[in-house]
Amino acid sequence: MSEQPVSQQAPVAGGADLRPRVEKLLGDILGLMGFPARLDMQDAADGSLSVALHFEAGPPPGVEQGRRSQVLDSLQFLLNKMLHRPGVDRRWVVLGCGAHPEPRQRREPQQPQAAAEKAPAQQAAAPAPKAQAAPPPPPAKQQAQRGADKQAQRGAASKAQADGDERTLAVEEDAALREAVRKLAEKSASLGRFYALAAMKQDDRARVLKAVEGVVGLKVAAEGEGRNRRVVFTPEKPAPLPKRSLLPDDDEDDFDE
Known part of the structure; x- marks a missing residue:
């Protein structure tokens, strides 16, 4: 009750x-x-x-x-x-x-007209500062800065590539995880069911994608970004759920919005 x-x-x-x-x-x-x-x-x-x-x-x-x-x-x-x-x-x-969730704070959007009126007033009150050219850094510092920029660009490119396709990551194989994932993939292909594995680390997603290689009848890919990224099992021949397994008050019209 x-x-x-x-x-x-x-x-x-x-x-x-x-x-x-x-x-x-x-x-x-x-x-x-x-x-x-x-x-x-x-x-x-x-x-x-x-x-x-x-x-x-x-x-x-x-x-x-x-x-x-x-x-x-x-x-x-x-x-x-x-x-x-x-x-x-x-x-x-x-x-x-275990407790009632705290209400989320909502930020009120700034009115465009008020913001437009406030900007000219601030510009008129404050005199425009004189532009001063910054002195060029010494040659040694310029080289160090260019090297740091290149390294940051390579790191960003590497991270973007890893987020886009975990299959390119080099990870150690986990035998127990490989066996469980292949059973799930075979079940998805044979029953025509969609499955998804969420809340996994990037290395574990890479192990899952490598473990299902060679399983026929489905497509497995990583989707989403950040903490919502997940591994989705999509069968080539999806099968509808039996009516007795649908949740109470389930209505397909709810998902047509």
């Missing part, structure tokens, strides 16, 4: 029937994940619905109490996709582990 403290704020449109739906969907999803949790809901200051997840047997891997994680971000994205139908008022739901 979820705890629903009474909020002192005015009710938000669409909030009357939102909490039961959130409780039902989250309960089903967390149950399928194998990590049931007690839900503590309250109205946030920014108008969203804040939900604190108190896991009964400990949080899932990659989730820490009081901190954001890719697991909770993905679960939050999926939940809001399932809750919000096209053409209806939307109310965002935010998730936190």
